[in-house]
Amino acid sequence: MATHEPTAAERFIQGILPENPVYRQLLGMCPTLAVTGAMEPAMTMAGATAFVLISANVMISLIRRLLKPHLRILVFTLTIATFVTIADRVLAAYLYQISKQLGPYVPLIIVNCLIISRCEICSSKQGTFVAICDGVGMSIGFALALGSIATVREILGSGTWFGLPLLPVSWPGWGILVLPPGAFLMLGLLLGIAEWIGQRRNEKKQGA
Amino acid sequence: MHAAKEPAMSETPEKQGGHISQAWLVILLAVLYGGALAGVQTTLGPIIEKNKKDETLGKVPQLVKGAAVGETVEIQLAGVDGSLQMVYRVCADDADKTHQGWVLPAGGKGFADRIEVLIGLNADASVITGLYVLDQKETPGLGDYITDQKRFLDQFSGRSADRPLTIAKGDPAGDGNQIRPLTGATISSKSVADIVNSAIANFQEPIRREAATTR
Numbered sequence: 001m002a003t004h005e006p007t008a009a010e011r012f013i014q015g016i017l018p019e020n021p022v023y024r025q026l027l028g029m030c031p032t033l034a035v036t037g038a039m040e041p042a043m044t045m046a047g048a049t050a051f052v053l054i055s056a057n058v059m060i061s062l063i064r065r066l067l068k069p070h071l072r073i074l075v076f077t078l079t080i081a082t083f084v085t086i087a088d089r090v091l092a093a094y095l096y097q098i099s100k101q102l103g104p105y106v107p108l109i110i111v112n113c114l115i116i117s118r119c120e121i122c123s124s125k126q127g128t129f130v131a132i133c134d135g136v137g138m139s140i141g142f143a144l145a146l147g148s149i150a151t152v153r154e155i156l157g158s159g160t161w162f163g164l165p166l167l168p169v170s171w172p173g174w175g176i177l178v179l180p181p182g183a184f185l186m187l188g189l190l191l192g193i194a195e196w197i198g199q200r201r202n203e204k205k206q207g208a
Numbered sequence: 209m210h211a212a213k214e215p216a217m218s219e220t221p222e223k224q225g226g227h228i229s230q231a232w233l234v235i236l237l238a239v240l241y242g243g244a245l246a247g248v249q250t251t252l253g254p255i256i257e258k259n260k261k262d263e264t265l266g267k268v269p270q271l272v273k274g275a276a277v278g279e280t281v282e283i284q285l286a287g288v289d290g291s292l293q294m295v296y297r298v299c300a301d302d303a304d305k306t307h308q309g310w311v312l313p314a315g316g317k318g319f320a321d322r323i324e325v326l327i328g329l330n331a332d333a334s335v336i337t338g339l340y341v342l343d344q345k346e347t348p349g350l351g352d353y354i355t356d357q358k359r360f361l362d363q364f365s366g367r368s369a370d371r372p373l374t375i376a377k378g379d380p381a382g383d384g385n386q387i388r389p390l391t392g393a394t395i396s397s398k399s400v401a402d403i404v405n406s407a408i409a410n411f412q413e414p415i416r417r418e419a420a421t422t423r
Contacts, residue, residue, distance in 0.1 A: 071230070078234070078238060079237070082241040082244065085245055089248050090248075090252065092259070175350075179349060
């Protein structure tokens with residue numbers, strides 16, 4: 001392994017933009033495409049994912065010295081599945097309407113590779129505090145990404161934001177953006193913009 | 209779990225100790241997590257069940273006019289085809305507890321996935337008094353307007369339950385049992401009408417028998 005492992009602060013900052021799970025690492029595409037039709041389900045998904053990610057990071061970090069290398073993925077999956085089931089049940093009990101709206105996508109957090117990649121990259125190697133910072137940073141990054149896509153889709157698609165009417169009633173509502181193809185279009189466009197900004201910044205750095 | 213006990217191909221179990229010493233962490237975690245989940249389910253299970261039931265009961269006054277949530281009785285009925293179904297006998301919250309009607313849960317295939325509805329019927333199950341969609345995954349922006357009371361569901365109220373509903377092509381004819389489908393969602397609209405038709409065909413007689421005995 002590398003001699004230098006990122007510190008807690010570095011882990012935290014990296015998750016938000018430099019290594020943003022959606023825009024830079026292209027992880028967790030399933031919820032990114034499926035639940036970003038409106039802000040409310042997108043933010044609930046971001047919250048549930050944050051809970052699972054941080055809990056799994058803490059748990060794995062605590063037992064990291066006991067892990068057998070060839071059984072580690074099994075332990076990761078077991079841990080993630082447990083927290084996802086808890087999140088799913090809590091949503092069904094206390095946020096019933098949104099839980100119905102999210103349908104199968106809450107249980108599908110289990111296969112969100114964002115979480116297992118953080119277990120593998122960070123929490124199975126570093127201490128609990130670093131793992132928490134990493135989880136929080138990545139969760140913020142994931143929420144920002146889902147939020148940005150959902151904002152554009154909901155405002156242009158339905159004329160609302162968080163269900164509040166934003167655009168005048170005369171706005172026709174671009175239905176395509178609320179439909180599944182809209183998710184692909186929007187993700188592609190925003191990825192392109194993020195990439196473009198990143199490249200321009202790099203060029204400036206090199207020029208200076 | 210059995211896969212867990214097998215060592216990776218590159219390592220022999222002798223070198224790493226026995227199967228148990230390999231897998232004890234996995235087994236321990238499985239037991240711990242299982243226990244935790246059992247606890248969560250025991251605590252939250254009743255709340256989730258209550259949510260589902262409350263959603264149904266909360267719609268009762270909207271489905272049958274004059275009915276009160278507190279005066280609803282669950283009755284299990286066998287349909288004409290033998291299937292069992294919980295129906296709700298709903299009454300007004302007055303001195304006589306006047307019997308107001310019935311709420312019949314029903315479901316069937318929609319365009320995308322199952323559609324679950326609640327059908328409100330009057331006391332002798334001859335008139336549809338209301339319709340509500342509990343659960344659906346129809347196309348957003350088109351088929352999911354089947355949940356819209358004004359656009360779609362309100363037109364079911366007041367229809368006769370003695371004749372099957374049909375989907376109108378063009379403007380609904382005046383004979384009373386044609387439903388105007390949603391633009392761009394004919395299949396979703398037809399699915400809802402079919403679900404209502406088959407549920408009524410299946411449970412109108414059992415409900416009427418039940419109504420005669422409980423009066």
